[in-house]
Amino acid sequence: MPPRFFVDCPLHASGELSLPPAAARHVQVLRLQPGSAITLFDGSGADWQAEVLAMGRSEVRVQLHARQIVQRELAQQVTLALAMPANDRMDGLVEKATELGVAAIQPLMSERSVLRLAGERAEKKQAHWQGVAVAACEQSGRSVVPTIAPVQTLAAWLAALPPLGAGQRRWLLSPTAAQPLQQLAAVEATQTLVLSGPEGGLSPAEEQAARGQGFLAAQLGPRILRADTAPLAVLACLALS
Incomplete structure (x- = not known):
């Protein structure tokens, strides 16, 4: 299979193209x-078969050939809203969630969050995680790149949520007073929003605030999963359903 590269510009029609710097670097590193065959995608849901025409010191020119619509997305849109785990676990979570088909990720800071970001540092982390998602799409064959939203506090994010619409559902991952995930997943939906807490879990007040916004508490089983494991378990369940 030819190597796949994301290009951050629209691909419209067959013809020659000078690759953007990021994609050009990947081609040069390999x-x-x-004459080498490659696959390009711009996040719109299609793959383009292409061929390398010329390699320069800083420029790579390619010839676009056939456009192919690909369907590798989940049957429903799943958004993960999660209190960011500490250390580098967020990188792995973004990578694996992208592979499993997440549509968007909302990084949050809750009362018990260890990782706290603001200002330029938060913007740099958001851009870094967006790059992690792009790389995971290149590897996994997805042609739609998940959106990594700006970091927010949980309180501000909950307050800004619109009312629930038709075909939408909201789940709060909680080990107590919760319905089994399999029971909740039996109800069909087109959009699922999953809220997951940090290492120490959400506070009782935060869980109550989430319930006030239409979140139903969901339990994943008798074991307590890590903050970077629980949302991936939900995604895996939905991807296989």
Whole structure:
């Protein structure tokens, strides 16, 4: 299978194209040569078959060929809203969630969050995680890149949520006073919003605030999963349903 590269510009029609810097670097790192086959995608849901025409010191020119619509997305849109786990676990969570088909990720800070970001540092982390999602799409064959939203506090995010619409559901991952996930997943929906807490869990007040916004408490089983494991378990369940 030809290597896949994301390009951050729209691909419209067959013809020659000078690759954007990021994609050009990837082609050069792989030491591809003129005549090499590659696949390009711009996040719109299609793959483009292409061929390397010329390699320069900083420029890579390619010839676009056939456009192919691909369907590798989940049957429903799943958004993960999660209190960011500490250390580098957020990187792995974004990567694996992208592979499993997440549509969007909302990084949050809750009362018990260890990782706290603001200002330029938060913006840099958001851009970094968006890059992690792009790389996971290149590897997994997805042609739609999940959106990594700006970091927010849980309180501000909950307050800004619109009312629930038709075909939408909201789940709060909680080990107490919760329905089994399999029971909740039996109800069909087109959009699912999953809220997951940090290492120490959400506070009782935060859980109550989430319930006030239409979240139903969901339980994943008798074991307590890590903050970076629980949302992935939900995604895996929905991907296989």
